[in-house]
Amino acid sequence: MRIGVDLGGTKIELLVLGAGGREVWRQRAPTPSGDYHGTIRQITALVNAAEAAVGQRCTVGIGIPGTISPATGLIKNSNSLCLIGNALDKDLAQALGREVRLANDADCFALSEAADGAGADAASVFGVILGTGVGGGLVYHKQIIQGANAIAGEWGHNPLPYPRVWTTPDGRSFDERPGPPCYCGRPGCIELYLSGPGMVRDHETMTGQSLTAADIVAAAASDPRAAATLDRYVDRLARALAIVINIFDPGTIVLGGGLSQVAALYDEVPKRWAKWIFSDAVVTKLLPPRFGDSSGVRGAAWLWPEDEATAVLSNPASAAARAGRAAT
Numbered sequence: 139m140r141i142g143v144d145l146g147g148t149k150i151e152l153l154v155l156g157a158g159g160r161e162v163w164r165q166r167a168p169t170p171s172g173d174y175h176g177t178i179r180q181i182t183a184l185v186n187a188a189e190a191a192v193g194q195r196c197t198v199g200i201g202i203p204g205t206i207s208p209a210t211g212l213i214k215n216s217n218s219l220c221l222i223g224n225a226l227d228k229d230l231a232q233a234l235g236r237e238v239r240l241a242n243d244a245d246c247f248a249l250s251e252a253a254d255g256a257g258a259d260a261a262s263v264f265g266v267i268l269g270t271g272v273g274g275g276l277v278y279h280k281q282i283i284q285g286a287n288a289i290a291g292e293w294g295h296n297p298l299p300y301p302r303v304w305t306t307p308d309g310r311s312f313d314e315r316p317g318p319p320c321y322c323g324r325p326g327c328i329e330l331y332l333s334g335p336g337m338v339r340d341h342e343t344m345t346g347q348s349l350t351a352a353d354i355v356a357a358a359a360s361d362p363r364a365a366a367t368l369d370r371y372v373d374r375l376a377r378a379l380a381i382v383i384n385i386f387d388p389g390t391i392v393l394g395g396g397l398s399q400v401a402a403l404y405d406e407v408p409k410r411w412a413k414w415i416f417s418d419a420v421v422t423k424l425l426p427p428r429f430g431d432s433s434g435v436r437g438a439a440w441l442w443p444e445d446e447a448t449a450v451l452s453n454p455a456s457a458a459a460r461a462g463r464a465a466t
């Protein structure tokens with residue numbers, strides 16, 4: 139069986155997948171905030187409990203906010219600051235006595251949906267997170283494309299393409315150039331418009347009204363100001379995804395994160411994206427996730443494909459050799 143661990147800022151979730159991707163066992167524990175060694179201990183305890191519950195040794199994959207820098211072998215780009223600069227994969231391998239595979243959480247989402255989720259029929263999948271932040275992962279033939287700098291698919295800190303000027307009903311205008319400043323040091327990032335907080339800020343800028351993203355979406359059916367905010371969101375998402383299609387040309391794009399629940403996106407965005415895509419016709423599908431919030435932890439388990447997991451678990455000598463390699 140395969141264990142997936144989703145390491146979040148507030149909770150650690152563990153899932154055991156059985157044959158055919160069946161969910162066998164699941165448990166959550168709080169993340170020891172700001173405590174790197176405590177985090178290793180918590181994950182080790184969860185893995186031990188899972189293996190005791192299912193009665194067998196498992197492979198272990200983990201999804202994290204951030205990624206391993208190919209330049210240093212240490213964690214970078216993480217909003218869980220205590221992970222930065224540590225060799226989490228190697229430290230976990232040592233604690234668990236086996237090779238541990240680690241990937242970015244958006245990559246795990248994309249892998250889960252590509253493996254047996256909404257994108258299972260597509261050779262190439264772009265998995266998108268539209269939540270507190272905006273992330274993404276690229277999967278080709280059910281393998282994560284990591285990239286030379288381990289940032290493949292990270293589209294949220296590119297500038298919003300084809301910037302335009304919007305006018306409010308009361309005559310005020312908003313120019314998307316240069317856009318608000320981003321914590322990454324650059325202005326006008328896609329994340330500033332397409333994250334949940336981005337939608338909230340946009341609505342406030344254009345209407346003076348302070349509403350949550352969920353309230354804006356709910357009000358769009360009856361309130362023209364909320365409908366206009368949702369319309370700007372659709373327009374921006376179409377422009378931003380068009381650029382990804384022009385470069386990676388995925389068969390399927392799967393949306394995840396809180397804003398993936400906005401049903402209108404799946405009809406409206408593909409109606410608009412064609413005018414920015416360099417193709418006579420666009421067959422790329424835009425789909426909601428099959429596994430929703432579970433895709434992160436499922437994708438972590440899928441870091442070990444089923445046949446590879448079976449091979450390594452049925453050959454302890456090879457598993458020990460892998461653990462030895464992983465621990466050095």
Ligand SMILES: [Zn+2]
Pocket residue numbers: 294295296320321322323324327329
């Ligand atoms: Zn940015």
